[in-house]
Amino acid sequence: MATASAGESIQFSSTQTLKLQHEQTLLGHEDRVWCVVWSPKGNILASCGADKTVRIWAKEDGKMVCRNVLSGEHNRTIRSVSFSPCGNLLISCSFDGTCCIWDRSKSGEFESMITLEGHENEVKWARWSACGEYLATCSRDKSVWVWEASEDGSEYECSGILTHHSQDVKQVLWHPSMELLVSASYDNKINLYCQDDDDWTLHQSLTGHDNTVWAISFNATGRRLISCSADQSLKVWELDGPMKKTGVWKCMLTVSGDHPRVIYSVDWCKNSGMVATGCEDDVIRVYTLDDTDGLSLSVVHAQAHEKDVNCVSWNPKQAGVLASCSDDRTIRLWQVVAATETKLI
Amino acid sequence: MCASNDFSACDIYDLIRDIKDPEFSQTLEELKVLREDLIQVSVYSDVLDIRITFVPTVPHCHLATLIGLCIRAKLERDLEHFTHKLYISIAEDSHTSAIEVTKQINDKERVAAALENPHLHATVQECIDFVND
Numbered sequence: 001m002a003t004a005s006a007g008e009s010i011q012f013s014s015t016q017t018l019k020l021q022h023e024q025t026l027l028g029h030e031d032r033v034w035c036v037v038w039s040p041k042g043n044i045l046a047s048c049g050a051d052k053t054v055r056i057w058a059k060e061d062g063k064m065v066c067r068n069v070l071s072g073e074h075n076r077t078i079r080s081v082s083f084s085p086c087g088n089l090l091i092s093c094s095f096d097g098t099c100c101i102w103d104r105s106k107s108g109e110f111e112s113m114i115t116l117e118g119h120e121n122e123v124k125w126a127r128w129s130a131c132g133e134y135l136a137t138c139s140r141d142k143s144v145w146v147w148e149a150s151e152d153g154s155e156y157e158c159s160g161i162l163t164h165h166s167q168d169v170k171q172v173l174w175h176p177s178m179e180l181l182v183s184a185s186y187d188n189k190i191n192l193y194c195q196d197d198d199d200w201t202l203h204q205s206l207t208g209h210d211n212t213v214w215a216i217s218f219n220a221t222g223r224r225l226i227s228c229s230a231d232q233s234l235k236v237w238e239l240d241g242p243m244k245k246t247g248v249w250k251c252m253l254t255v256s257g258d259h260p261r262v263i264y265s266v267d268w269c270k271n272s273g274m275v276a277t278g279c280e281d282d283v284i285r286v287y288t289l290d291d292t293d294g295l296s297l298s299v300v301h302a303q304a305h306e307k308d309v310n311c312v313s314w315n316p317k318q319a320g321v322l323a324s325c326s327d328d329r330t331i332r333l334w335q336v337v338a339a340t341e342t343k344l345i
Numbered sequence: 346m347c348a349s350n351d352f353s354a355c356d357i358y359d360l361i362r363d364i365k366d367p368e369f370s371q372t373l374e375e376l377k378v379l380r381e382d383l384i385q386v387s388v389y390s391d392v393l394d395i396r397i398t399f400v401p402t403v404p405h406c407h408l409a410t411l412i413g414l415c416i417r418a419k420l421e422r423d424l425e426h427f428t429h430k431l432y433i434s435i436a437e438d439s440h441t442s443a444i445e446v447t448k449q450i451n452d453k454e455r456v457a458a459a460l461e462n463p464h465l466h467a468t469v470q471e472c473i474d475f476v477n478d
Contacts, residue, residue: 032457050457076461079454095458122458140458168455186452212452230452261430280430282392302390306428308453 042317413450
């Protein structure tokens with residue numbers, strides 16, 4: 001779990017007037033960019049999209065540049081990428097029905113290590129559990145698969161197939177400290193699963209959204225989960241009672257009226273507590289926590305991109321640094337600053 | 346991106362009226378699947394907001410999804426350089442699965458995946474490249 005050291009941690013109060021300062025636009029993808037994500041150390045950025053490539057970006061002379069283009073493993077759109085907790089592994093999920101795990105522990109560069117096959121059609125997302133032992137994948141085939149890594153991490157075996165959704169599964173996410181798995185679906189539901197003896201079972205189904213749930217994100221403590229939907233709302237779900245994987249989750253807050261279109265992405269910053277959203281209206285919005293535990297809309301950055309914002313991702317180490325990507329084929333880097341243009345670090 | 350406020354419902358209708366029906370040899374206009382009065386165009390913050398409602402020929406038309414895909418593919422191609430948002434729906438009560446199909450053809454992920462399917466892609470191209478003599 002990413003936590004900021006005392007020197008890095010920041011608190012933005014809801015009364016501050018904030019804005020997003022554009023830092024850089026990363027060009028290179030030749031089609032829609034679906035996903036952008038920081039490595040756990042926050043020094044590498046990975047992106048992927050309809051051009052069937054994964055791009056690896058890192059800083060050189062103060063600017064992010066493309067260090068590597070990973071191609072040849074997928075013959076359809078690459079929907080998402082995700083890092084392992086150690087940052088040495090990267091998984092790409094494709095509409096071709098496969099996932100590819102890339103390893104950089106040998107040469108320093110990401111090299112294709114294994115292809116995971118099993119889903120019947122498009123794989124939408126994959127994520128490692130906090131300890132790195134489990135990997136979850138989800139697909140349009142309505143299923144969520146849990147894979148278990150071998151001791152040396154070189155092989156993955158399927159240890160459970162969860163078929164509780166009635167429609168395609170858009171995203172999977174692990175709890176930051178417990179072995180609790182969450183999935184979001186086109187069937188408007190969010191499902192939570194945990195292990196009962198050796199079997200993965202459905203623990204709770206969260207209903208309330210009226211349309212596809214596109215993305216989910218935990219806060220730093222893992223006591224809250226935020227979801228975004230095609231119903232144009234955000235919902236915050238809270239663990240009721242002590243921190244255990246069999247705990248019951250309840251909806252504590254619905255934020256509606258701020259987004260006029262589909263919300264494709266939501267990310268809860270583990271350092272600052274800020275929540276960023278990426279919306280079909282090309283806007284990036286940032287919420288801060290207010291005194292009553294509500295979310296206060298602090299930044300509405302219109303025309304953040306020229307087309308739909310597909311994904312937003314907070315840097316896990318550098319406070320207030322946000323990456324976004326879009327149908328406009330670009331990735332953009334932003335810094336949250338006070339409207340007086342003073343950096344709040 | 347170009348200015349988007351020069352488009353009217355009539356212009357949008359002109360771009361899609363000659364799409365061929367996937368099943369019949371007539372166009373969507375000839376089959377009255379598309380009607381100009383069921384197209385709404387507005388401009389909001391320089392973004393062209395297009396809402397198209399279509400009427401399948403029969404309530405159980407199994408190609409309704411494909412018609413939606415064709416309309417979307419044609420407009421995405423023709424309006425590539427104009428900032429626009431597109432919402433396509435099936436007229437209420439005109440189809441037995443109107444809500445389900447409407448949801449499907451507005452899910453950009455599903456649309457993108459469908460258009461990468463070589464067979465579907467070829468069918469869509471054939472319908473939108475149709476020349477009405």
